[in-house]
Amino acid sequence: MTPAWRAAPGGGAGELLVHPPIGGAGVAAREISVLLPPGYAPGGKHPVVYLQDGQNLFDPAIALAGGWRVPQAVSGLVAAGLRPVVVGIPSAGARRFHEYSPFRDPDLGGGGAADYLRFLLGRVRPLVERSFAVDRSAAARLLGGSSLGAHFALWGFFAAPREFGGALAMSPTTRFAGESLLAFLERTAFVPGRIWLDCGSEEGRQRRRRRTG
Secondary structure, eight states: OOTTOEEESOOTTSEEEEEEEEEETTEEEEEEEEEEOTTOOTTSOBOEEEEESGGGTSOTTTOSSSOOOHHHHHHHHHHTTOOOEEEEEOOOGGGHHHHHOSSOBTTTBOOOHHHHHHHIIIIIHHHHHHHSOBOOSGGGEEEEEETHHHHHHHHHHHHSTTTOSEEEEESOOOSTTTTHHHHHHHHSOOOOSEEEEEOOTTTTTTTTSOOOO
16 A cells, blocks of 8 residues: 555444545546455455545545445445455536536536546556555456446446446436437447446436436
């Protein structure tokens, strides 16, 4: 682990570390958080999960609409014999629409996801891989998010088919930019891997109102 990482509260039974802000071309700098699971082995090869909206993962005090309880989820996985390293990349406030969708919505923006994906693969992933004992194979690398972050995760999994072994898409926003994501998925070639896809019980009840995440 490089000296730049500092310990932070909120890791539960694991260890939460934060790196000073980094950015990339067209992507504003931000802190990167990493949760090392209980039983983390410095000489091992841990699977790694890259989650969007990183401010929602570990500290409920700064989360939007409640935290994700990631440390508790990781502890449950450890009990089942899995020890993933979880990487949290915060969203960029007003530029969240721009970064999380490659498609341009006339009212909400978008269109910058390719730059954000290059930042994740070219800056965040190398930082994580040289700092921690993670498995560097694509099969052990997962891309995830919720709402518009899930929109990005689904797109990114198919847009970079050799980079990820799966996508975690929780309640993905599919109606952004005229359902361009669905059109993209329909015309894109099959990519082997695992996809978790879910939605909440209130999904679709307000179809006349534009809903985005």
